[in-house]
Amino acid sequence: MQSIKTLGQFIIEKQADFPYAKGELSRLLRDIGIASKIVNREVNKAGLADILGDAGSINIQGEGQKKLDVYANEQFITALKSGGECCVVVSEENDEYIYIDSEISKNAKYVVAIDPLDGSSNIDVNVGVGTVFSIFRRKSKSGAATMEDVLQRGVEQVAAGYVIYGSSTMLVYTTGKGVNGFTLDPSIGEFCLSHPDMKIPKDGVIYSINEGYYAHFPDGIKKYIKFCQVEDEKTSRPYTSRYTGSMVADLHRNMIKGGIFLYPITAKSPKGKLRLIYECNPMAFIIEQAGGKASDGYNRILELEVTELHQRSAIIIGSENMVLKAEEMMACFSPQVTKKNFEGLVSIQ
Ligand SMILES: O=P(O)(O)OC[C@H]1O[C@](O)(COP(=O)(O)O)[C@@H](O)[C@@H]1O
Numbered sequence: 001m002q003s004i005k006t007l008g009q010f011i012i013e014k015q016a017d018f019p020y021a022k023g024e025l026s027r028l029l030r031d032i033g034i035a036s037k038i039v040n041r042e043v044n045k046a047g048l049a050d051i052l053g054d055a056g057s058i059n060i061q062g063e064g065q066k067k068l069d070v071y072a073n074e075q076f077i078t079a080l081k082s083g084g085e086c087c088v089v090v091s092e093e094n095d096e097y098i099y100i101d102s103e104i105s106k107n108a109k110y111v112v113a114i115d116p117l118d119g120s121s122n123i124d125v126n127v128g129v130g131t132v133f134s135i136f137r138r139k140s141k142s143g144a145a146t147m148e149d150v151l152q153r154g155v156e157q158v159a160a161g162y163v164i165y166g167s168s169t170m171l172v173y174t175t176g177k178g179v180n181g182f183t184l185d186p187s188i189g190e191f192c193l194s195h196p197d198m199k200i201p202k203d204g205v206i207y208s209i210n211e212g213y214y215a216h217f218p219d220g221i222k223k224y225i226k227f228c229q230v231e232d233e234k235t236s237r238p239y240t241s242r243y244t245g246s247m248v249a250d251l252h253r254n255m256i257k258g259g260i261f262l263y264p265i266t267a268k269s270p271k272g273k274l275r276l277i278y279e280c281n282p283m284a285f286i287i288e289q290a291g292g293k294a295s296d297g298y299n300r301i302l303e304l305e306v307t308e309l310h311q312r313s314a315i316i317i318g319s320e321n322m323v324l325k326a327e328e329m330m331a332c333f334s335p336q337v338t339k340k341n342f343e344g345l346v347s348i349q
C-alpha cells in the first residue's frame with residue numbers, strides 16, 4: 001500500500017532543512033493550506049452557491065471585483081490573522097497593505113503578499129482559477145510595519161506558491177529548495193504529495209499569450225510569435241498556442257509540459273498587466289526553482305526594484321531556452337531604452 005505524505009507532514013519534515021527554524025514559516029504555510037481548502041470548497045460548488053458574478057465593487061486596479069475575489073480575499077486574510085505568523089498582508093483586492101496589530105501578530109516575522117483569486121475572468125465559466133502567494137521576512141524589527149517591509153524585491157522571498165482550482169486542486173510551493181506539488185484528496189481533506197521535486201523542461205512546444213493584443217505588442221514579441229509559428233520540423237515548430245486567461249493555470253501546464261507564457265506591455269497596459277509583488281515575483285521564484293527562467297524581456301523579474309504596492313510588470317516566463325529566445329528577439333527588435341543607451345543615442349545625433 002503506497003504511503004501518502006500530507007502537506008503538513010512534508011512541511012514539518014522539511015523544517016529540518018532550516019537549522020534555526022522555530023516553526024513559524026511551517027505554521028504560516030499550514031494556515032495558507034487551510035484557507036485554500038475553504039476557498040476550494042466554494043469554487044467547487046460555485047454554480048450552486050450565490051458566489052458567481054460581480055461583487056459590485058471596484059479594486060484599486062480599476063477592475064470589477066468578482067464575489068469569489070472578495071470571498072477568497074476574506075478567507076486568506078482571516079486565516080493569516082488568526083494564525084499569528086504574519087504581521088502584514090498585501091492583497092490584490094486591498095488598496096493599502098494590512099498591518100495586523102493584534103497581540104499574536106503585531107511582532108510576527110513574516111509578510112504575505114497574495115492574489116487571492118487569479119484568473120477572475122474565468123470564475124463564472126468554470127475554467128481553472130488559482131491563488132498566488134509570496135512570503136518575506138519583515139525588515140523592521142517589531143511594531144507597526146512599514147512600506148520597507150512590503151516593497152521588497154523578489155530575490156528576498158523566503159517562500160512562494162500557488163493553488164490551482166482545476167480538474168483537481170493542487171498546492172505547489174517552494175522555500176528556495178526545489179518545488180513540490182500536493183493534490184487535495186477531498187475524501188480525507190488533505191493535500192497529499194503528488195508531484196515531488198517538480199522540474200520544468202528546458203524546452204517546450206507550447207506558447208501562451210493573448211494574441212488578441214498582437215497589434216499593440218513590442219516588435220520583439222511580434223517576432224517571437226512569428227518564430228513560434230514557423231514550419232520547421234527540426235525544432236518542433238510550429239509550437240502549439242494555449243492560453244486560458246488564468247496565469248496560474250497557464251503556468252502550471254507549462255511547468256509540467258514545458259512552454260512559455262508571455263504578458264508583454266501593450267497599448268492598454270503600457271507597464272504590463274500582471275502585478276510584480278503578488279503575481280510575477282512568486283511565479284518567477286517557483287519557475288526558477290524548477291529550472292526555468294523569468295524576465296521582463298530584459299531583466300530578471302526577481303531583481304526588479306519594487307516601488308509600488310500594485311506595481312505592474314511585463315513578464316516572459318517558462319522553459320529556459322524558450323525565454324532566452326524571446327529575450328534575444330526583444331534585444332534585437334525592441335532594444336531597451338535605458339538612460340545609458342538613450343544618452344548614447346542622443347550623442348550620435
Ligand atoms: O484577459 P487578459 O488581458 O489576457 O488577462 C488575463 C490575465 O489576467 C489575469 O486574470 C489577472 O489576474 P487576476 O484575475 O488575479 O486579476 C491573469 O490570471 C491572466 O493571465
Ligand SMILES: [Mg+2]
Binds near residue numbers: 115117118119247279
Ligand atoms: Mg492574478
Ligand SMILES: [Mg+2]
Binds near residue numbers: 092115118119
Ligand atoms: Mg486576482
